[in-house]
Amino acid sequence: MTGTVSARPLWRRLIGFNLLWGIVLGIVGFYFGWWLGHQIHAESLSFFESTNQNDVALMLGYVFALVGFLVGLGFLNYPLSRMRGHRATQAEKEEGGVGRYFTLCTDHKVVGIQYLVGIGFFFFIGGMNAMLIRAELLRPSPQLFGAGNYLTLVGLHGTMMMGIMTSGILGPFANYFLPLMIGARRMAFPRVESLTFWLLMAAGAILMTTLLFGGFPTGWTGYAPLNDEANYGFDSYIFFFALVGLSMTLLGVNMIVTTITMRAPGLTWGRLPIFCWGAISTALLMVLAAPVLIAALLMVAFDRGVQTSFFLSSAGGSPYLFQNLFWFFGHPEVYLLALPGFGIVLELLPVFARKPLWGYRIAVAGIVGVALLSFFVWQHHLFVSGLNSSLRPFYMFSTEAISVPTGLIFLCGMGTLWRAKIRYRVPMLFCLAWFFNFFIGGASGVFLSDVPSDVATHGSFFVMAHFHYTIMGGLVFAFFAAIYYWVPKMFGIALNERLGKIHFWTMFISFNSTFAPLFALGLMGMPRRVVTYPSNLQPLNDWVSVSAFVLGASMLLFLANVVYSLVIVRKPAPANPWDSHSLEWQTPTPVPLENFDRQPVIDSDPYDYGVPPVPVPLPPPAEAPAPG
Amino acid sequence: MNEPNHMRRIAIIWFALSVILTPIVVAVIAPTLPPGDATSAADNQLSDDTLLLGIVTPIAVAMIVYFAYTMIVFRRRGEPTEEGPATRDNRAVHIPWLVGTTAIVLFLATFGTVELADAGAGGGEGPEPAFKMTGDVLPVQVIAQQWEFTYRYPTYGGVETAHLELPVDKNVEFHVTSLDVIHSFWAPRLGVKADANPGVDNVAFVKPWQEMSFDIRCSELCGLWHGYMFDTGQVVSESAFEEWIHEQQRTFAPATKFLPKYSTQYFPEPERRAG
Numbered sequence: 001m002t003g004t005v006s007a008r009p010l011w012r013r014l015i016g017f018n019l020l021w022g023i024v025l026g027i028v029g030f031y032f033g034w035w036l037g038h039q040i041h042a043e044s045l046s047f048f049e050s051t052n053q054n055d056v057a058l059m060l061g062y063v064f065a066l067v068g069f070l071v072g073l074g075f076l077n078y079p080l081s082r083m084r085g086h087r088a089t090q091a092e093k094e095e096g097g098v099g100r101y102f103t104l105c106t107d108h109k110v111v112g113i114q115y116l117v118g119i120g121f122f123f124f125i126g127g128m129n130a131m132l133i134r135a136e137l138l139r140p141s142p143q144l145f146g147a148g149n150y151l152t153l154v155g156l157h158g159t160m161m162m163g164i165m166t167s168g169i170l171g172p173f174a175n176y177f178l179p180l181m182i183g184a185r186r187m188a189f190p191r192v193e194s195l196t197f198w199l200l201m202a203a204g205a206i207l208m209t210t211l212l213f214g215g216f217p218t219g220w221t222g223y224a225p226l227n228d229e230a231n232y233g234f235d236s237y238i239f240f241f242a243l244v245g246l247s248m249t250l251l252g253v254n255m256i257v258t259t260i261t262m263r264a265p266g267l268t269w270g271r272l273p274i275f276c277w278g279a280i281s282t283a284l285l286m287v288l289a290a291p292v293l294i295a296a297l298l299m300v301a302f303d304r305g306v307q308t309s310f311f312l313s314s315a316g317g318s319p320y321l322f323q324n325l326f327w328f329f330g331h332p333e334v335y336l337l338a339l340p341g342f343g344i345v346l347e348l349l350p351v352f353a354r355k356p357l358w359g360y361r362i363a364v365a366g367i368v369g370v371a372l373l374s375f376f377v378w379q380h381h382l383f384v385s386g387l388n389s390s391l392r393p394f395y396m397f398s399t400e401a402i403s404v405p406t407g408l409i410f411l412c413g414m415g416t417l418w419r420a421k422i423r424y425r426v427p428m429l430f431c432l433a434w435f436f437n438f439f440i441g442g443a444s445g446v447f448l449s450d451v452p453s454d455v456a457t458h459g460s461f462f463v464m465a466h467f468h469y470t471i472m473g474g475l476v477f478a479f480f481a482a483i484y485y486w487v488p489k490m491f492g493i494a495l496n497e498r499l500g501k502i503h504f505w506t507m508f509i510s511f512n513s514t515f516a517p518l519f520a521l522g523l524m525g526m527p528r529r530v531v532t533y534p535s536n537l538q539p540l541n542d543w544v545s546v547s548a549f550v551l552g553a554s555m556l557l558f559l560a561n562v563v564y565s566l567v568i569v570r571k572p573a574p575a576n577p578w579d580s581h582s583l584e585w586q587t588p589t590p591v592p593l594e595n596f597d598r599q600p601v602i603d604s605d606p607y608d609y610g611v612p613p614v615p616v617p618l619p620p621p622a623e624a625p626a627p628g
Numbered sequence: 629m630n631e632p633n634h635m636r637r638i639a640i641i642w643f644a645l646s647v648i649l650t651p652i653v654v655a656v657i658a659p660t661l662p663p664g665d666a667t668s669a670a671d672n673q674l675s676d677d678t679l680l681l682g683i684v685t686p687i688a689v690a691m692i693v694y695f696a697y698t699m700i701v702f703r704r705r706g707e708p709t710e711e712g713p714a715t716r717d718n719r720a721v722h723i724p725w726l727v728g729t730t731a732i733v734l735f736l737a738t739f740g741t742v743e744l745a746d747a748g749a750g751g752g753e754g755p756e757p758a759f760k761m762t763g764d765v766l767p768v769q770v771i772a773q774q775w776e777f778t779y780r781y782p783t784y785g786g787v788e789t790a791h792l793e794l795p796v797d798k799n800v801e802f803h804v805t806s807l808d809v810i811h812s813f814w815a816p817r818l819g820v821k822a823d824a825n826p827g828v829d830n831v832a833f834v835k836p837w838q839e840m841s842f843d844i845r846c847s848e849l850c851g852l853w854h855g856y857m858f859d860t861g862q863v864v865s866e867s868a869f870e871e872w873i874h875e876q877q878r879t880f881a882p883a884t885k886f887l888p889k890y891s892t893q894y895f896p897e898p899e900r901r902a903g
Contacts, residue, residue: 359721414695451749
């Protein structure tokens with residue numbers, strides 16, 4: 001922060017291509033699109049104008065808002081300068097300073113931190129929605145919000161978590177550490193990398209604007225034909241998820257290309273860190289599944305905006321089509337939430353167990369197996385929908401078959417812990433909790449995959465408990481493990497260990513206390529997304545709500561730890577606080593712009609922990625038996 | 629130093645706990661679980677749950693014992709760090725593990741299919757059910773709309789009632805359909821769940837075994853008053869059912885003539901927001 005850059009006055013530094021101008025141009029773009037939409041006159045739009053619910057205007061508003069936002073951030077500069085014949089350059093905002101966190105930056109480490117903060121922000125909002133939902137459910141009948149606002153809260157919570165958190169680990173940690181782990185200087189497409197982040201932020205902001213337009217009553221699944229009759233707040237859902245899908249697709253392409261083409265010499269596929277396997281498998285799912293979602297949402301947008309009827313049975317369409325498309329994306333989606341967690345947990349276990357990762361090959365087989373199988377199970381979400389009843393045994397089998405590769409992940413974890421020298425640092429606690437949570441999530445998933453059992457629990461709180469165990473217990477616990485593990489590298493400052501342990505135990509206990517009773521509630525007949533329930537279920541619901549508030553408070557403990565450690569104390573962390581052998585810890589902190597001053601050459605995988613077995617000395621030659 | 633045989637200790641603890649816990653879970657806890665066994669479909673569901681619990685319990689015990697044991701016995705405190713043995717793999721474990729998990733999966737899928745083959749275990753099977761009830765069935769149409777269920781009895785002149793009553797010990801064939809958005813007809817004690825799709829005839833079978841009243845809820849998000857879309861139904865004796873349905877026919881006779889002719893699906897005007 002020396003030199004002429006910081007000598008300029010603040011107002012001068014604010015002028016340029018940055019977040020401020022992105023927001024300004026975004027707002028201008030929105031009103032332009034809004035105005036444009038109202039210039040279109042058609043028979044079928046007269047109804048909209050009379051009710052001030054002009055879907056087309058709102059959609060155009062979002063489109064131009066996005067364009068304005070990206071232009072303001074500077075995404076047009078590079079293509080335009082290339083068109084004018086300038087030389088190709090990587091140099092967007094690489095000169096340092098705080099400003100680069102608020103603009104298009106091609107440094108993967110900056111993007112990683114941008115993702116961490118941005119995703120943390122939206123995770124916090126989604127969590128607050130959950131608190132409000134649980135506050136409403138303290139009583140069997142509505143008390144705080146009306147039925148409509150309650151549904152909007154449920155939809156916002158689900159959509160925010162399922163959308164933003166898809167990049168929850170890949171965004172911050174794979175962007176930051178995958179290049180470091182594979183010995184690359186940058187990601188393959190640095191500008192695309194920045195674009196994925198800003199698309200996600202634009203998406204989050206667009207989803208929040210649904211509150212200005214009346215919310216949406218469809219939950220995160222947005223089934224047709226309910227989505228067609230929904231208020232025009234639903235258009236924000238469409239744009240949110242389509243932008244998330246776009247961001248995911250681009251992120252996935254970037255990860256895959258980077259991992260394939262930019263590995264350091266000697267980093268064969270057999271030496272690739274297991275976290276990178278998790279990242280690239282997730283990326284594969286993103287690239288293959290997310291476009292289906294984008295297509296489905298475009299069709300919904302057309303159904304709503306220009307009266308096509310892809311999903312309206314009375315006009316020749318099919319609601320099943322939307323369910324199929326949605327879950328063809330949606331089931332890989334839940335695995336792309338889980339897979340990075342597999343990678344993180346298996347990556348961190350060896351460091352704290354002081355042993356090599358046990359069964360590297362089967363761990364890879366497990367991760368890739370889950371990724372591939374996840375495309376063949378989506379109709380288990382439609383077990384009672386009336387679709388394809390003769391295919392149910394197949395989907396029952398394919399869904400249960402997922403437990404085979406998942407079992408391999410558990411086997412690797414168990415093998416790594418065997419005869420280990422376990423150190424209970426905070427990241428390790430989160431990793432071990434992951435096994436506990438994910439086992440419960442997985443085992444309850446087997447109940448749901450069994451069609452007769454699923455008939456009893458489908459669409460109930462049982463399902464809710466199940467996917468919170470796999471996603472919150474899997475993804476979010478791994479997310480925190482990764483934060484505690486890598487923050488010393490990212491910021492040069494470690495989070496406080498004692499506060500971290502308090503955070504962990506509060507979170508782990510309240511998490512289980514929140515979600516385990518939901519299995520019982522579901523079996524006792526409580527469907528999802530209802531604002532009322534029978535009064536005999538109130539004690540259990542109150543228990544869940546209070547636990548959920550403690551769970552929310554544990555997140556505040558984490559924030560307190562962040563503020564205390566990173567802002568107040570600022571005690572520098574040792575260069576390699578965990579004695580990790582992984583490549584990212586061999587770089588200096590802070591990591592220089594180009595990561596490595598010379599090209600690293602890899603001659604082993606990063607798990608060479610432990611004492612090699614001492615060759616057992618041969619027993620002294622026995623006396624030759626006495627003849628006779 | 630004499631290292632104890634950890635694996636044998638784990639196996640002994642696991643075996644002892646499993647032998648105690650599994651029968652408790654299967655014989656004591658499982659029979660108390662919803663949805664109970666008041667109908668054929670609920671019984672299918674409960675027997676699958678019981679079997680799954682019987683398999684999951686020893687596996688869960690194995691996991692907990694293994695992790696707890698390793699986490700306690702192999703823990704180390706403080707610095708400097710000790711290194712563990714550099715063992716990377718043990719191929720002898722792979723094959724038994726894979727065979728074991730695959731065998732469990734195959735067994736579960738087979739058992740689930742067998743229970744499912746008993747008339748679909750109460751789940752909605754669409755217009756052409758793969759697994760049917762044979763013999764004498766009572767067709768009952770469930771019509772979902774925002775935000776209530778109504779019921780039509782095609783064999784009783786197509787009368788449409790506001791409440792659901794079923795005769796005991798009789799095969800019932802539900803035809804679930806919707807007039808607007810997707811709903812889901814869920815009667816937990818009855819063991820029936822079937823999505824109501826507009827323009828689709830979703831068939832589900834059940835045979836109630838005892839007289840009772842049961843809750844009905846919509847279990848697919850269907851808009852604003854989804855949380856209020858519930859009802860109570862009854863399973864009554866055959867004679868009481870006959871009496872009730874004839875009374876309904878008399879009461880609703882003036883309305884029945886204006887109803888559309890009974891059909892497995894209805895195409896109402898779409899809920900378009902314009903046009």
